[in-house]
Amino acid sequence: MLRSILLLPLIGLVTRSVAATPNISAIFGPSLSSGAQIFLPSQANYTEDVTQRWTTYDAPTYIGAIKPATVDDIQTIVTLAASNEIPFLATGGGHGATITYVNCTNGIEIDLSNFDTISINATANTMTVGGSVRFEDIIPPLYDAGKELPTGTAPCVGLVGATLGGGIGNLQGLHGLILDSLLSVELVTPSGDVVTASTTENADLFWAIRGAGANFGIVTSATYQIYEATNGGEVMSANFLFPGSANRSVWEIFESFDDTLPAALSLTAYAGFNQTTQEMELIVSAVYYGPKEEGVPYLASFTALNATETDLVMVAWPDLIDSMAFGADASACTTGSYLNVWGLGLAETNVDTYTTFFTELEAFAQAHPDYTGIFVVDRYSSEAAAAVPANSTSYGYGYRKINSHLLFENSYTNPSLDGVVNAFMRKSRAQFQRTSGFSEMEIYLNYAHGDEGPEVWYSPQHLPPLSQLKSQWDPDQLFSFNYPVPLA
Template structure:
């Protein structure tokens, strides 16, 4: 059964270079700036798949000229500088679980493989752990458990810790401690200019805010320090697994709905549904994890036992063995690589059993119609108490803290032949779920995003753009300050030279002073370069946000036009029916008004002497209604004209 989390390109930064592909000699280009133990591989090397970290999915994957495995932070800085100087894109890889159609835009790049940055240093006294940029969740399990500690993690051991953090880091323990990003204390980041910075709550605070939820776009994180917590329930957790036939799906969705407002912080629910192409049957597997005593866990176990599973079990295990114990201990394929997995997701704030049941039926039909399809539907229901308890001022970018669950669709098939079919099916299904999501707009966890969503789905653009504007203002101020400092330093340098010439000082002392001042000038120029690069990246992000919002507005306009066309078609149909029936209705009304009647002998028609009353009432009433309509239209035009004039006056005031 499929059970995976895909968060993970560790700290990724790809420069948007559009240069044509070239055959570079990577050894000649980078060899001189790397430490002795750093390694270089080409994409066509026979040992590429064995020596270079492979991606979880090959769907819409980037392409590489080669890979470099740095050993030190200085190596990472130098790789970035050389690649930038030669117009070569680069991408840093930690766990390799990042899945998004945006990766396909990165072509002929350098893969900065952080396999040598897998250190885990635990400081028990200060409740902190520092991990390298390539470290995975699985590397944290045993050291933390053995020390009586824990940290929020995902449910796949091979996912990169830092890669999950930059999205937020949802997982089993979030109900108690919040996201992985909420535990982040500081991070060391190499920017696009090759400068190494540290970001924390007190140092480079805007950057620290951005790397916790906005995705991997701000630099290559070489190491990160996190807070760790005392292990809950002595490090022991309850794990219960249930297997149901497809006929039980409506009851499972109903049980899930009862937890919408009552899920305790200690409980997490993961439900996996898949269609077995061999047996021709769909199955549902429910995994419950509870960080506490079994007595408190039992009511939730009983609730799912009442649905009559075909198989179930409960075990108490140390928390570091939870992933291995889940799903009846079946091995997970979440750490397999180079599969063709097309990924869609949506975040929900409520459970609608009818929508869930409808999709489950559609999934079965879709699987039957496409025999090579082996996808799975995964529902992650984790507690919201931890994320919502984090103070507003301490939060990162990620906006959907109240989300009750993440819906993931992992479409696994041999090659790209089904890409369009899968895209069409899940785009439609995702939109249907969105209509009953409980959110006012589409929401998704950025690490699970397909890549075609409106930006509001990732970071709530309208809320965050103001912060980006503030960052821009700060960058402008820093750039101006750097310019002033550089001018002042150069002035001091010139004055220093004149002073020593006048005093005829010794060359040795003159050179020492000059070197010191030149060092200061060079440092200031590098700082200015970083600020310029930082501002350019911010401008690029804001342009992306505004362009995507504009695209969304255009899409909305098209939808409105389509609705208007449908309304117009309906009105035309109504008008046609009116023209068909109006003559008959008019005739029946006249004949039924008593003005005309048959003569007593039935051989003629007799006209009433009061026929003029019908005309006397109908004609004035008709003119009165038309006059009222004309008066209403004239009044509306005056109101619109007044509004237009006021708008023009306001615009003139703003221009003045």
């Protein structure tokens, strides 16, 4: 059975790389607070003490890590790193996957683990969190307060990091993208200053970070609008396991929802080749935020396919993630795997393209026994997201109308496969693009591979003003490893 899912990213930031290896203890230690910690890779517990990256594919390299204890510490680190020309990346959940990180070599990781506070104001319907808080941290207290906020489906992904790239998930049909719920942030800028950004304060910066945030600073805290829990926080979770031979019928059902998916319903398909059984498998996970008697009729077409295995339960929201895909997503939070990620956004479902790719994926996996990748289709309602004006945030113009988010999660242990995997992915992505319903490539930023370029990441409409703001706020391009915005 399939055992991995991705919901991508975190916060990422940078400076220039250097030839010599600096002594970071000597450079930073004297200026940091007593609560800050410096870690070197040579230390025995480095991997336990420092947040590790979800995938090692083209990962950045570090000469050490610093865990700041205060906002002043972060200001100090940014300022000293810049003056000493030391590259840096700030880490929240650790789910960064873009290949653009490869340019960050011999840098420092700014581990935000100490910024983990959560404060809920149920009366005002707001929640303020620290920069390292993850989805799994906020769901239980929100549920206990009778509230909810859109999240992704990998529990260990950083809330702020996912927000800055957009933030998709099961609740977006009701509440829009995660970034649509963002009210304000406290940010350490490239100059080392601390600023607040909202629609009323530094509004231009607030526009920019909602879609391209990793380019403009380190978010130390963020405030979100929260919502009354749908159906009292009780959710219907249904899973279907199909043999590979049923894939065309499954894609036809997905196509039938292209214009009719209810706001409270989401569908996710996971397809992959089981190297043990030498067979393709296909899981469909359906989530409905409402009573069982309302949700079950929407799944009649899947039920009629006579799945090999079926599971349908009502669960409390905090238990939802564990119930999805027969609980097969545990490895979504396993760090240190070699995962080569690609993605694409679709406006419509072309059954022939899906079926052809399914067959080609099977042949590719059979030809490469070390390959255990999966293909994920996230089908969320775009109703609430599309209702938000396209120019209100820097999230790609028109990308709010994406109906299906494709994620190609290529897992293998032998890096010599990089060339053939990338060639296969490039061809497959192009096939889907031709029948995507979009004239140009459109993609959820957190699912991008990194080779698409700024016009795809941010759209031709939003890139020019983003470049102007980049020139204003980060003219030295200190924050330019994570889907970099070019200067104007």
